[in-house]
Amino acid sequence: MGRKVTLAVCALNQWALDFEGNLKRILHSIKIAKQNGARYRLGPELEICGYGCADHFYESDTILHSFQVLAELLQSPETTDIICDVGMPVMHKNVRYNCRVIFLNKKILLIRPKMVMANGGNYREIRWFTPWSKPREVEDHFLPRTIQKITGQDTVPFGEAVLATKDTCLGTEICEELWSPNSPHIEMGLDGVEIFTNSSGSHHELRKAHLRVDLVRSTTAKNGGIYLLSNLKGCDSDRLYFDGCAMISLNGDIVTQGAQFSLHDVEVLTATLDLEDVRSYRAQISSRCITASRVTPFRRIRVDFSLSSLDDVYLLTSNPIQWQYHSPEEEISLGPACWLWDYLRRSKQSGFLLPLSGGIDSSAVACIVFSMCCLVCEAVDTGNFDVLHDVRQIVNDESYTPKVPQEFCKRVLTTCYMSTDNSSKETNERAKLLAEQIGSYHLTPSIDTAVKAVVGIFSAVTGKIPQFRAHGGSGRENLALQNVQARVRMVTAYLFAQLSLWARGLPGGLLVLGSANVDESLRGYLTKYDCSSADINPIGGISKTDLRAFIQYSVEKFQLPSLTSIMSAPPTAELEPLTDGKVSQTDERDMGMTYDELSVYGKLRKVVKTGPYSMFCKLLLAWRTLTPKQVADKVKFFFRMYSIHRHKMTTLTPAYHAESYSPDDNRFDLRPFLYNTAWPWQFRCIDEQVSCLEENRRDDGWEEVD
Incomplete structure (x- = not known):
């Protein structure tokens, strides 16, 4: 009867400017799609050059090499008798566009430019690309001569059009267009398009997956049809991890789901669907039929x-x-864990070095590395030869095969507990026990000699000997002595990262891992250029609250009982002298606020976009057990501390982006780093409101809280 279609969507681990590797993965995905009977294959956004090229998009080389890859694809036997839909930048009339190039049997059918740019949060597409602003219009695009020789075409259609095959009609969306309030699929569907395709470059963020799935479901629930979503996966070259989740939907139902996290560089999903299911679904919706009869038609490419x-x-x-x-x-x-694996294998380093303090944050990083080791062993066990090849390159042993995660962890993770006179026996033991259970190569150097030497230099020059507050020193002396320890740890970490493998007679160097969480970064509760300074940080976008839950999860998931004592210990920097051999310094006391409060401040500041006064107004209702003055004092203290320490965000270690209130100054949170820390106008507005509320406290139902 000719009404059932088999379609393929891909999740590919592409890498910015890796044209050779990207071509290989695209061809592999097309081969798998054909083997599964598909006659249409959809790949992710900008898959030829990689999504994260950033300012390399300005270079003519990037477009040149993209067309060279396209030429290879057009001529490959793998691309015969299947419609291939690939992503790349295209220059049209001296304007750069983010495009889909759709071709069949050495003929380009359509170049479809992106119409809605992703231009917020982590994305700056409008910096490099211009949105196509001519709905339903198509122009002639003159092909490069190298492509003309292959296709025999001087020009091809360029613009917003749909493809009309002998049996159905297909329409294209590109990533952000799905998230737009007026998505192209709405009117395409009303005009008879039965198959919608979306090539995406959508990153992972905690608790985000359901938004993407709900959007895809909703596209075909009201309008009927088949929706294909392809997505990038892996670390393209930056802080983002693209999390796959390729999918196919029919009439509001998901019929196939791709993996969100995996070490497979190429994933291809296929589904066979009946076009008559689309037609009967649509025909029964009277309101849709009436609207469809009035829609302006799209240009159809036969x-x-x-x-x-x-x-x-x-x-x-x-x-x-x-x-x-x-x-x-x-x-x-x-x-x-997947992000770390991509970074490790592509950086050509031999492993990681982690300063392991015995606290929740560094222990969470250790667990994430151990999770990576588990994923690697699972992939090798299931016959993933690409992963095995990467493993052997990392450990510099062509005969090596990882068997158990602990054994592989010893090869790729060196943990380092750097003690001082202010370190407790308990944290040392906790770090040692965790290292034993995950299998890391563990070192326990004392840095007291280096700390005393640095302080000695200062004393020799000034004649002054700074003291801790506990020994009668001032606040300035106390803070400076803490920071010396923290910064010496950073220097020591990099020394061991560069030379510890050499000392063991092994080749290569190690990447230093940071372990500052998103809440501490927001508050500025870290020493500039201390152990928060590292090569990469897998938890820099994760809240303390979520890290606690992850540690609890890891106890059972990875059978790590040592984490139980780490969970129960209060977070501490251990930079001040011990009291009777016990830790007296705690993070929350030093910060003047709790981690739970920091999460609230962070979301209101970044996600809800509140300044001091608006945050105060919202927290009045959320924290009704506090008086207006108590709420005001907390809000003002947060903004004072945030603004004093904002400069630290300019030097944050590149961190895995996982939280919508990340304060990362380099990409995500574009705010000043020099403030008037008194906030005089804003705080005065808060104080005036507090005075008004206090006067009417009883009438408004407020109660005093001790």
Whole structure:
């Protein structure tokens, strides 16, 4: 009958400017799609050059090499008899566009430019690309001569059009267009488009997956149709991890789900669906039919090709499935682990060095590295030869095969507890026990000699000997002596990262891992250029609250009982003298606020976009057990501390982006780093409101709180 179509979507681990590797992965995905019977293959956004090229998009080389890859694809036997939809930048009339290039049997059918740019949060597409602003218009695009020789075409259609095959009609969206209030699929569907495609470059963020899935479901729930979503996966070259989740939807149901986190560089999903299911679904919706009869038609590009075969009566179709979501703890376990693996294998380093303090943050990083080791061993066990090849390059042993995560962890993770006179026996033991359980190569150097030498230099020059507050020193002396320890730890960490493998007779160097969480960065509770300064930080975008939950999850998931004592210990920097051999310094006391409060401040500041006065107004209702003055004091203290320490965000270690209130100054949170820390106008507005509320406290239902 010719009404069942088999379609393929891909999740590819592409890398910015890795044209050779990207081409290999695209061809591999096309091969798999054809083997699975697909006659249409959709790849992710900008898959030819990689999404994260950033200012390299300005270079003519990037477009030149993208067309060279396109030429290889057009001529490859793998691309015959299948419609291939690939992403790349294209210059049209001296304007750079983010495009889909759709071709079949050495002929380009359509170049479709992106119409809605992602231009907020982590994205700056409008810096490099111009949105196509001519809906339903198509122009002639003159091809480069190298492509003309292959296709025999001087020009091809460029613009917003749809493809009309012999049996159906396909329309294209590109990533952000799905998130737009007026998505192209709405009117395309009303004009008879039955198959919608979306090539995405969508990153992972905790608790975000359901938003993407709900959007895809909703596209076809009201309007009917088939929706294909392809996405990038892996670390493209920056702080983001693209988390796959390729999917296919039919009439509001998901029929196939791709992995959100995996070490497979190429994932291809196929589904066989009945076009008559789309037609009958739409025909019964009277309001849709009335609206569709009035829609302005799209330009149709006729394609002498069928997605279905005439004899498909016995061809089985795909059934709806229930989407399986990961918990936030699983996301923390898997997302940063995959990101670390990509960074390790692509940086050509031999492993990681982690300053392991015995606290929650550094222990969480250790667990994430251990999770990476588990994923690697699982991938090798299931026959992933690409992962095995990467493992052997990292450990510099062509005969090595990882068997158990602890054994592989000893090869790639060196943990280092750097003690001083202010370090407690308890934290040392906790770090040592965790290192034993995950299998890391553990070192326990004392840095007292170096700390005393640095302080000695100062004393020799000034004649002054600074003292801790506990020994009668001032606040300035106390803070300076803490910072010396923290910064010496950073220097020591990099020394061991560069030379510890050499000392063991092994080749290569190590990447230093940071362990400052998103809340401490927001508050500025870290020493500039201390152990928060590292090569990469897998938890820099994760809150303390979520890290606690992840540690609890890891106790059972990875069978690490040592984490129980780490969970119960109060977070501490251990930079001040001990009292009777016990830690007296705690993080929350030093910060003057709790981690839970910091999460609230962070979300209101970044996500809700509140300044001091608006934050005060919102917290009045959220914290009704406090008086207006108490709320005001907390808000003012937060903004004072935030603004004093904002300069530290300019030097934050590149961190895995996982939280919507990240204060990362380099990409995500574009705010000043020099403030008037008194906030005189803003705080005066708060004080005036407090005075008014206090006068009417009883009438408004406020109660005094001791």
